[in-house]
Amino acid sequence: MSTAEYRRAGLGRVARGSALNMGGAVAGALVNLGIVVAVTRGFSADTAGVLFSATSVFLIASAVANLGTSNGLVYFLARLRARGAGHAAPRVLRTALVPAVAASVLGGAAMFALADDLAALVGEPQAEMYLRLLAAFLPFAVVTDAALAATRAYHEMRAGVLLEKLGRPLGQLVLISAVALTGGAGLLTVAWAGPYLPAAVLAWWWMHRIVARYRGDASGTSGGAAPVPAPPDSPAPARPRTAAGAGVEEADPRTFWAFSLPRSVASIAQLGIQRIGIVLVAALAGAAEAAVFTAATRFMVAGQFAAQALQFAAEPRLAEMLAVDDRRGANTLYRSGTAWLICLTWPIFLPAIVYAPLLMQLFGPRYTEGAVVLVVISLAQLLSAALGMGDLVLTMTGRTRLNLANNLLALAADVALCLLLVPWTGATGAAAAWAGAIAVRKVLPLVQLMRSHGLHPFDRRWVLAAVSCLVWFGGVPLLCAFAVGTGPVSFAVALTAGSAGFLATLWRLRDPLELDGLLRRGTARGGGTD
Known part of the structure; x- marks a missing residue:
């Protein structure tokens, strides 16, 4: 297999995995939007704000x-799979899952015991009961997330789509x-947490x-996937492995946690960026204002699902390529x-800018003030997609x-x-704060990757994707809004x-956008599922 064929096959696998994830993401976004609508229309704004604040603490x-x-x-x-060391996978699972399950049980107990203080922290004393009930489901949320991540490492995307995007x-x-x-x-709280x-x-x-x-064994021949080879023009082959020693350092607990614990804190910070605005709005401006902010950010979740669709498929592929030094x-x-990513997310947020008042009416008349x-949020999401998945590349x-x-x-x-x-x-101030945080989180890895590896996301593909989205989902909605207003028919x-x-x-x-991989089943050597 030539270098070009090797890389196009890998891109095809990522494209198909992304398409499957995207289908689930679209459906999941609609269902999650329906959840917010059910809460905001079925209960008072104060009750909705308390629930959203409590579930933010839970997440x-x-x-x-x-x-x-x-x-x-x-x-x-x-990486183990790429190097033909599938026999070490159970050791990695034990290294990861035993501490995570223990931490989730302890975390649930602490959440139950500190429910009064947490409710006071978010400015909603009524949230105490919600938090105590949610505490019982914390271990199930952690197990779900970790187990689905393990399936993604083998390019198995169906589990996440069926369970996380749709079923729950x-x-x-x-x-x-x-x-x-x-x-x-x-x-209400049990209804939200029970499906975990x-x-x-x-x-x-x-x-x-x-x-x-x-x-399988180290060679990947005993029922396991074959190792992923370095491409023909790889600057240096992967270090050799023996059947006895393949992947030993990858399965070592110290190595695993040296990678994972910093990533844990980073994930908490990312979730904090998404959720802390809800908590602070509830504490500083009241539960009703927090409900408005939460409702507006539901459209942001749609974009995040689309981004996850790509990142979940790309993450194991990046790890495999970097394991064999395929930087190109x-x-x-x-x-x-x-x-x-631009093609997936800009079509969501460009029309949202034009039809923001109409979209916010989905949650009821009280929520139209969240149009701004x-x-x-939509402008920030456009920037986020335009700067690419540099944080993922940096992590891999x-x-x-x-x-x-x-x-x-x-x-x-x-x-x-x-x-x-x-x-x-x-809520408008919280949205502006969130946009500033997104700019920081996206610009920093972009600069760091350019300086350290010469990597950046900008080329002809970027221009083609951006211009296409601007024409069809920016220009066309503006023309329709100018001609017939911003009502449902125009939308x-x-x-x-x-x-x-x-x-x-x-x-x-x-x-040129390398989307043709969606249309064929050929995959890079090494097996795996789409």
Whole structure:
């Protein structure tokens, strides 16, 4: 296989994995939007604000208890597979999962015991009961996340799509809607958290099934996947491994936690950037204002799901390529991935800027004042996609401490700007603070990768993707809004015309954007599933 064929096959695998994730992400975004609508329309703004604040604390606690195992499992299991050391996978799983499960049990106990203080911290004493109930489900959330990460290391994306993107949110929507029909909020927290239990059981089963399939000897011939070779023009071959010693250092607990713990704190900082605004708005401006901010950020979640669709597929591939020193291939994936990211997310946020008041009406008349919040968030998401997945590339080079520093700086910027702006401008100030944090988190790894490795996401693919999105999802909605206003008919016409033109453009540009990998089943050597 030539170098070009090798890399195009790898890009094809990532593209197909991204497409599967994207399908789940679109459905998941709609379901999660439905959850927020069910809460905001089925309960008072104060009740919704309390729930959103309590679940934000739960998700932050889940990120803390995870200990960075999700990124660590993808990174190390993919590297083991690339080097033909699948026999070491169970050791990595034990190294990761035992401490994470223990931390989640301790975290749940602490959350239960400190519910009074946490409720006071978010400025909502009524949240105490919510937090105590949520504490019981914390271990299940951690197990689900870690187990699904292990399946992604083997390019198995179906588990995450079916369980995390669709199954759990659908369960939440059904249960919350049922509670709303009863007119009481007593079971609202259980309805939101309950689906984590079956999701954890199924994710654990799926993980063991996938790992057993690919577990083999060091050569990858005993039922496991073959090692991923270096490409023909690789500057240096991967270090040789023997059957007895293959991947020993990758399975070493000290090596695993040296990578994962900094990533854990960085993940907490990332989640803090997403959630701390809700908590601070509730504390500084009230639960009703926090509900407005949360509703507006639901559209941000749609973009994050789209970004995750690509990153989940690209993460194991980057780890494999860097394990065999294929930096040129990693750079190609970085640039192609950024173009794909623009194509996935800009069509969501460009129309949202034009039709922000209409979209916010989904949550009820009280929430239309969040239109400015939605505009600010949408602009920040455009910037985030344009600068690419540099933080992921930086992490897959093994530089998790630098990634940690970047995320801590971004979180500090978010908190400082929230404290400065929220008391005066409420939810709009929190949105501006979040946008500032995103700029910090995206610009820093971009500069660092350019200086250390000469990597950057900008080339012809970037220009083609950006211009196509601006024309069809920026220009067309503006013309429709100018001609017939910003009502539902205008919105439907703009999306229909823009989508048709955009899809036709992508078809013509499928070769330069390297989207043709979606249309064929060929994969890079080394096996694996899409």
